Amino acid sequence: MDLQIWIQEMKDQGVSPKRALFNIKVRKGSVSSEAFALVQKIFQLSETELKLLLGWFPQLKDKPIAKHQLLICKSCQKGDESLINKISTLLDTPINSISSDGLISLELTGCMGLCALGPNAVLDQQIYNSINTNTVFRNKLKQILEEREK
Numbered sequence: 001m002d003l004q005i006w007i008q009e010m011k012d013q014g015v016s017p018k019r020a021l022f023n024i025k026v027r028k029g030s031v032s033s034e035a036f037a038l039v040q041k042i043f044q045l046s047e048t049e050l051k052l053l054l055g056w057f058p059q060l061k062d063k064p065i066a067k068h069q070l071l072i073c074k075s076c077q078k079g080d081e082s083l084i085n086k087i088s089t090l091l092d093t094p095i096n097s098i099s100s101d102g103l104i105s106l107e108l109t110g111c112m113g114l115c116a117l118g119p120n121a122v123l124d125q126q127i128y129n130s131i132n133t134n135t136v137f138r139n140k141l142k143q144i145l146e147e148r149e150k
Contacts, residue, residue, distance in 0.1 A: 003035060007042050017043040018053050022112070026125050029069055066098045066105035068124055068144050072131070075111040076118030083119060083132055084108065090141065103148055 003024075010020045017039050024035050040050050070091075072084055084095060093099040093106045114120045117129035121137065128137040 004038055004042070007035075007038050011042050016053075017045060017050060019113070022109075025071075026122050026127075029125070066102055067147075068104040069122075070104060070106050071109050071122040072106070073110070073112045073114075073118060073120045074108040076115065076120055087141070091145070101148060104144055 007020055007024075010023065015023070020039050020043070021031055021036070024039075025031050028035070036050070039045075040047060043050070045053075070087075072087065074081075074084070077084060088095050088106055091099060091104055091106060093104055096107055098105040109122075112120050112122070112127070114127070114129060119131050121128045121131045123137065123140055126140075128134050128140075131137045
């Protein structure tokens with residue numbers, strides 16, 4: 001689907017500019033400068049207004065930086081970063097960076113709007129809830145680590 005049409009459809013459905021950019025990041029793995037400019041134009045916001053809305057948003061990147069991308073909601077942690085630190089250690093990937101082998105990037109985000117189901121994460125465009133107890137999420141992380149061993 002054409003990016004401009006998709007963004008316009010999101011606006012027509014009442015999606016906020018912040019959520020539109022988040023959706024783009026989840027689906028495409030990154031938010032290009034073109035996508036940012038289209039959101040700005042379609043939602044009729046100045047660059048400053050849009051950046052103010054995105055204080056929580058991970059750094060915009062013109063292209064994906066790793067084979068796998070993991071976004072973890074920092075808001076769900078309520079100040080306790082122990083789960084985030086455990087995942088960072090498990091993946092041998094510093095927070096808000098990419099692993100040395102380019103296999104996975106680990107980024108923190110703000111609220112994903114799924115607080116009641118948290119802590120939440122997005123891994124390879126798939127949303128996972130209750131990641132501290134979610135066996136499907138854990139198995140996906142194990143699969144990624146197995147890729148590293150090959």
